[in-house]
Structures are given as structure tokens and as C-alpha cells.
Amino acid sequence: MIEERIQVSLQNIEKSFRNQKVIDGISLDVRQGEFLTLLGPSGCGKTTLLRMINGFEKPDSGSVLIDGEDQVSVPPNKRNVNTVFQSYALFPHLTVRENVEFSLKMKKVPEEKIVEKVNAVLEMTNLEAFANRKPSKLSGGQQQRVAIARSLVCEPKVLLLDEPLGALDLKLRKQMQMELKDMQKASGITYIYVTHDQEEALTISDRIVVLNGGHIEQIGEGNDIYLHPSSRFVASFLGESNFFSGDTENLSDGRVVSLRPEFLILKKDRPEGIAIPARITKVTYLGVYQRIELVEQNGLKAVALDSVDSEWHVGDNVFMTWDPDNSQVIQEEGDMVS
Amino acid sequence: MIKRKHLSTGVLTVIGILILLFMYIPIIVVVLYAFNADSVNYFPMRGASFKWFAKMAADDDLIRSLEHSLVIAGISTGVACVLGVTGGYGMYRFDFPGKSFMNKLVMLPLILPGILTGVALLTFYQAVGIHQGMMAVILGHSTFLIATVLPQVYSRLQQLDGNIIEAAEDLGATSSQTFFHVVLPNIQTAIISSALLSFTLSMDEIPVTYFLNGIFSTLPIQIWGMTRNGITPEVNAISSLIFIISLAAILISNMLSKED
Numbered sequence: 001m002i003e004e005r006i007q008v009s010l011q012n013i014e015k016s017f018r019n020q021k022v023i024d025g026i027s028l029d030v031r032q033g034e035f036l037t038l039l040g041p042s043g044c045g046k047t048t049l050l051r052m053i054n055g056f057e058k059p060d061s062g063s064v065l066i067d068g069e070d071q072v073s074v075p076p077n078k079r080n081v082n083t084v085f086q087s088y089a090l091f092p093h094l095t096v097r098e099n100v101e102f103s104l105k106m107k108k109v110p111e112e113k114i115v116e117k118v119n120a121v122l123e124m125t126n127l128e129a130f131a132n133r134k135p136s137k138l139s140g141g142q143q144q145r146v147a148i149a150r151s152l153v154c155e156p157k158v159l160l161l162d163e164p165l166g167a168l169d170l171k172l173r174k175q176m177q178m179e180l181k182d183m184q185k186a187s188g189i190t191y192i193y194v195t196h197d198q199e200e201a202l203t204i205s206d207r208i209v210v211l212n213g214g215h216i217e218q219i220g221e222g223n224d225i226y227l228h229p230s231s232r233f234v235a236s237f238l239g240e241s242n243f244f245s246g247d248t249e250n251l252s253d254g255r256v257v258s259l260r261p262e263f264l265i266l267k268k269d270r271p272e273g274i275a276i277p278a279r280i281t282k283v284t285y286l287g288v289y290q291r292i293e294l295v296e297q298n299g300l301k302a303v304a305l306d307s308v309d310s311e312w313h314v315g316d317n318v319f320m321t322w323d324p325d326n327s328q329v330i331q332e333e334g335d336m337v338s
Numbered sequence: 339m340i341k342r343k344h345l346s347t348g349v350l351t352v353i354g355i356l357i358l359l360f361m362y363i364p365i366i367v368v369v370l371y372a373f374n375a376d377s378v379n380y381f382p383m384r385g386a387s388f389k390w391f392a393k394m395a396a397d398d399d400l401i402r403s404l405e406h407s408l409v410i411a412g413i414s415t416g417v418a419c420v421l422g423v424t425g426g427y428g429m430y431r432f433d434f435p436g437k438s439f440m441n442k443l444v445m446l447p448l449i450l451p452g453i454l455t456g457v458a459l460l461t462f463y464q465a466v467g468i469h470q471g472m473m474a475v476i477l478g479h480s481t482f483l484i485a486t487v488l489p490q491v492y493s494r495l496q497q498l499d500g501n502i503i504e505a506a507e508d509l510g511a512t513s514s515q516t517f518f519h520v521v522l523p524n525i526q527t528a529i530i531s532s533a534l535l536s537f538t539l540s541m542d543e544i545p546v547t548y549f550l551n552g553i554f555s556t557l558p559i560q561i562w563g564m565t566r567n568g569i570t571p572e573v574n575a576i577s578s579l580i581f582i583i584s585l586a587a588i589l590i591s592n593m594l595s596k597e598d
Contacts, residue, residue: 056504077507089501093523103509106519154509 006068007032007190008053008158013062015048015214022048023059024214030158030192031207035184037193039201040211041237046194049211050160053192054083067157082151083160086167088143090135096146097122097131103154117153124183125149141172148183158190165200177204198238202226210234228328229258235330242302244276244327255329263326264304266292266318276320278302283312294320365581372574379571390575400576403560410472410547410556411540414479418536419529421480422487427521429488430495431503445489447482452545455482460549470552478550479540486539487532490595494528495521527594534591538584 008030015023023045030036038046051057052064055076064071071079082103091099100121104114122128125145135143144164151159161180165173181204184191195201201208202222210217210225210233218230229235232243235258242259267275281301282293285308292304292312302320306312375385394400425444429437447455459478460470468474502524506516522529544558551559557580564573 054508056508075507076504077510077512081508083505083508085501085505087499087501089499089505091502091505091520092499102506102511102519106506106509106511106515150505150509 005032006030007066008192009065010049010052011063011065013049013052013059015057015060022214026216028209028216030190032190033188034206035181035191035193035204037195037201037205037208038211039195039198039208041196044211045214046211047162050162050192050194053158054081054160055079080156081158081160082154082156083162084147084151084164086162086164088147090143090146092135095132095134096127099135099146100149100153102150121149121153124152140168141176144168144176152187156189158192161191161193163195180204202238210237229330231330232256232258235328240303257327258330259322259327261303262305263322264302265321266304266306266312267321268318270319271321274321278318278320280312280314280316280318283314294318368574369578369581371571372578374571374574377571390571393572394575397572399555400560403555403557406554407541407557410475410479411537413476414483414540415533415536417480418483418487419533422484422532423491423529425484426488426491426495427517429492445485447485452543456546456549459546463550470550472554474550475547478546479543482546483536483540486536490528490532491525494525498524531591531594534587538587541580542584
């Protein structure tokens with residue numbers, strides 16, 4: 001259950017590496033029990049932000065608060081936060097069991113308690129059969145689970161995951177996405193997840209934070225961001241988008257409008273309202289629907305998705321239209337923020 | 339075309355074998371004649387005997403010099419390992435001014451001729467009031483043995499997934515817990531392998547020891563003195579022993595470093 005209580009709060013974080021600004025004034029509140037994803041292209045600062053939360057990076061200015069407490073003087077090994085690293089970082093000289101019990105051994109938890117907790121976590125992650133193997137003898141997916149198990153046994157308040165599924169093949173990745181989602185719901189732990197894969201973000205997150213060039217572009221539920229992107233960047237990064245500028249009637253004065261391909265309607269005859277002439281340049285059959293690429297008279301390209309029943313051919317001259325409710329006016333860079 | 343390739347491979351093989359023979363035949367001869375029944379080196383050998391090994395064991399001066407060598411090698415290797423491991427770890431984890439310079443500086447004792455190192459150390463020790471003797475030799479050996487340990491440990495550390503150190507801290511380990519439970523087990527083979535190599539180098543060392551030892555003898559220096567009067571079969575016996583032990587140590591050391 002996602003409460004309104006704020007678990008992690010980042011306030012006005014700034015960070016530079018060698019005179020290169022990596023985080024440019026980011027503030028973010030993470031709610032307790034939510035699955036929050038930091039989404040963005042490489043270099044947008046998402047991993048750096050994660051490392052501010054687990055303590056391996058310090059902000060140049062700004063504060064990191066966990067449960068309301070400023071973490072400025074709390075080293076990583078004392079924070080109630082655990083991390084699943086992108087490379088898993090399993091201890092190669094220890095078995096699965098020994099890897100998982102590592103944190104409990106360091107904290108000098110009594111032996112019987114260790115066995116009890118480790119067994120519970122191994123069961124939860126389906127690793128009991130591999131308890132005595134060393135990491136080098138495990139598959140990628142199994143190693144991934146050990147990395148998660150190792151962190152979960154600490155019962156952290158917040159679990160950080162840094163692109164944990166990147167090294168897995170597509171099928172396994174999709175399976176693990178579901179498993180992670182279920183695990184998170186069952187445990188109620190706040191998950192902060194980093195990825196560059198927008199489809200993954202849409203699948204698993206409660207909320208998505210879209211990052212670009214060290215600042216936040218948009219925050220919201222996946223559904224919301226997808227249908228109402230606030231900028232050209234978000235519209236392009238999350239799925240595909242058409243961009244139309246308002247020098248045709250019914251569009252707002254010179255501002256740019258974003259429209260998802262599935263909402264672009266093609267008509268043989270000029271319709272009422274919005275009607276932009278275009279020529280079909282490519283038709284791709286995708287099984288569930290067909291993807292149609294078009295070009296306007298001024299050379300701008302567009303993409304539409306239509307049912308496979310419609311008959312479209314390359315070279316057809318058509319009119320593009322849509323329901324204005326399905327389009328979104330977006331901020332262009334340089335626009336004044338209204 | 340194929341014929342030429344076979345020819346050059348063949349020529350290379352022959353040259354390779356000749357080089358190995360050139361290097362090892364003298365040693366094999368020494369080992370063989372350690373078992374010579376005569377005290378003169380006739381060819382071929384006219385009888386086998388263990389008496390030179392017995393004579394060697396009864397030679398008090400020789401045994402005492404062996405003890406000195408063992409103590410020096412043991413302590414120096416220990417010191418070099420402690421300093422080499424901490425130094426290597428420090429270089430791995432931290433960036434500091436002069437780090438790349440230090441990286442090259444550390445290798446110096448291996449590059450410089452032993453005589454230079456010996457004279458330099460002697461001059462320095464005399465200047466700071468360290469007299470020739472056991473302590474000076476141990477200090478001297480420890481200094482150049484670091485050059486054997488540190489680079490090997492540093493290189494092994496760089497092969498590790500650096501994230502395991504962060505992972506350990508993320509899971510609640512302190513710095514020392516991280517070092518003893520995570521780092522050390524993963525550089526074990528590098529430490530043992532460089533320790534074996536260090537021990538061997540120390541046992542065989544002459545120039546630095548010669549300048550720093552003063553009045554006592556180490557094994558190689560004692561043998562050297564013995565050869566001044568001609569190669570007695572006793573020298574063959576002790577040399578064979580050293581050869582076999584050194585060979586064993588280096589083979590194990592090599593095996594361990596290949597394991598990684």
C-alpha cells in the first residue's frame with residue numbers, strides 16, 4: 001500500500017564531476033511503499049542520484065533525507081538502504097548462502113536467527129536448490145536473484161536497484177520484471193529503480209521520474225505521462241510520438257502538439273476540423289496492427305497505427321486527423337513556463 | 339607456403355631447445371655430481387654416494403648461515419607482504435597526488451642492479467646510524483621485496499569487480515570488515531604467490547646482503563666463500579638442494595598466479 005508518508009526526500013541536489021554538471025537542481029519526494037522508477041538516457045544522472053541515496057556519492061549542495069533524517073553524516077554502511085548493483089557484485093569466494101548471510105554476519109546477528117532469515121529469503125527467491133553453489137556456477141538470472149536476496153535479508157526500508165535486468169535476455173527480463181513487482185507489493189518495501197528502458201518503466205512502476213541532462217522532465221504515473229507528456233523529450237523518449245505545430249486551423253497558436261501514433265486517424269476524403277494532407281511512404285504489417293509512415297507536403301514525417309483491416313498502400317494521398325482530446329500541447333525548449 | 343611455415347617453426351623449436359639446454363645442463367651437472375662418490379669431478383661419474391650431503395649437514399658454518407638466511411627471508415617476506423598488501427590496497431582505493439609516480443618508483447629495486455641497491459642502502463643506513471648486521475639486512479631485503487609483492491597484489495585487485503567493495507559496505511560492513519572478509523580472500527593467491535617468490539629471492543640474494551651483513555654469513559654468501567677454494571662436491575650438494583627448493587617454490591607460485 002502506498003502511503004502518503006515521504007520515505008526519501010531529495011532537496012535541491014546539485015552535483016558536478018570535473019566541472020561537468022551532472023545533477024542540476026533536483027528535488028524529489030519518494031513515498032513509502034511505492035515502486036518509483038528513475039527513467040532516462042545514459043548520462044542523465046539517474047545512477048548518480050541513486051548513489052546519493054545509498055551514500056556512495058555526496059551532493060555538492062542540497063540534502064538527502066531518509067525518514068526525515070538528514071543523511072549528510074551517515075556513511076553507506078549505516079544507512080537503512082540496500083542496493084542491487086548492475087553487475088550484481090556477488091562475492092565470488094562465497095557460496096549463495098554465505099553471500100546472503102553476509103550482512104547478518106557483519107552485524108553479528110546470532111547464528112540461529114541467521115539461518116532462519118536466510119532460509120526464508122532463499123525460499124522467497126527460489127534459490128534453495130543453489131544454496132551451496134558459488135556465483136561462477138550460476139546463470140545470470142540466478143545471480144540476479146542472489147543479489148536481490150542478499151539485500152532483502154537486511155530488511156531495508158528502501159531498496160535501490162541499478163538497472164538490475166540489463167544483462168538478461170528478453171524473456172527472462174520480462175519474467176523478472178513481474179517477479180520484482182510481486183515481491184515489492186508483498187514486502188511493502190519502497191523500491192527505487194533505475195532504467196533506460198521505457199517499456200520496462202511503464203510495466204513495473206507506480207510512478208516514473210523522467211530525467212534528462214541532470215534535471216527532472218516529468219513525474220507521474222506511467223499512464224499519465226504517456227498520454228500527457230509535458231515536453232518533446234518526454235513524448236519522444238516514452239514510446240513514439242508525432243509532433244504537429246500550430247499553423248493549421250484548430251491547433252493552438254504556433255505551439256507544438258504531441259500525438260501518439262495510435263491516435264492518428266487517416267482518411268481518404270477531407271474530414272471536418274483538423275485535416276493535414278500527407279502521402280504514405282511505408283506500410284509495415286505487425287500482426288496486431290499495421291504501422292504507416294507518412295510525409296507531409298512540407299517534408300515533416302508522421303507515424304500512424306491502424307487496424308489490419310484498413311487498406312493502405314504506399315503512395316496513397318490521405319488526410320491526417322485526430323480527436324483534440326487525444327493530443328497534448330507540449331513545452332518546447334525556450335518556451336516560457338506557463 | 340606451408341613448407342616454409344613448418345621450416346621456420348622447426349628452426350624456432352630447435353633454437354628454443356638449445357637455449358633451454360644451455361641454461362639447464364650446467365645445473366643438471368651440478369645436481370648429478372652432488373651424488374659423486376669421488377671428490378674429483380671425473381667424467382663419467384665413477385660411483386654414487388650420499389656422503390657430500392652428510393658432510394654438508396655436519397658443516398656447522400654452513401648450517402648456521404642457512405639459519406641466518408631462513409630468518410632473514412622469513413621476516414623480510416613477512417614485512418614485504420604487510421607493506422605490499424596495504425600499499426597495493428591503498429593505491430587501488432585512493433587517488434592521491436604522485437600516485438602514478440609511486441607506481442613506477444615501487445618497481446625500482448627490481449630494475450636496479452643489486453650492487454647499486456646495496457651501496458645505496460649501506461650509505462643511507464650509515465648516515466642514519468644503522469649499523470651493518472642482521473637488522474640492516476632484514477631492512478634491506480624488506481625494501482626491495484615490496485617490489486615483488488605490491489605490483490602483484492595491485493594487479494590482482496584491479497581484476498576484481500570493484501563493486502564488491504561497495505556491495506560489502508552497502509550491506510553494513512565496516513572498512514576493516516570489508517578488507518578482511520571480502521578483499522583479502524580474493525587476493526589470497528596473489529599474496530601467497532608473491533610471498534613464495536619473495537622468500538626465494540631473499541634466500542638467493544647476494545649483492546645487497548654482502549654490503550649490509552657485516553660479520554655474519556648467509557647461505558649464498560657462505561657458498562660463494564666456499565667456491566673461492568674450488569668447487570668441492572659439498573658445494574654441489576648444497577646447491578642441488580637450493581635449486582630443488584627454489585624450483586618447487588617458483589612452480590607453486592606460478593601455478594597460483596595462473597589460477598586467477
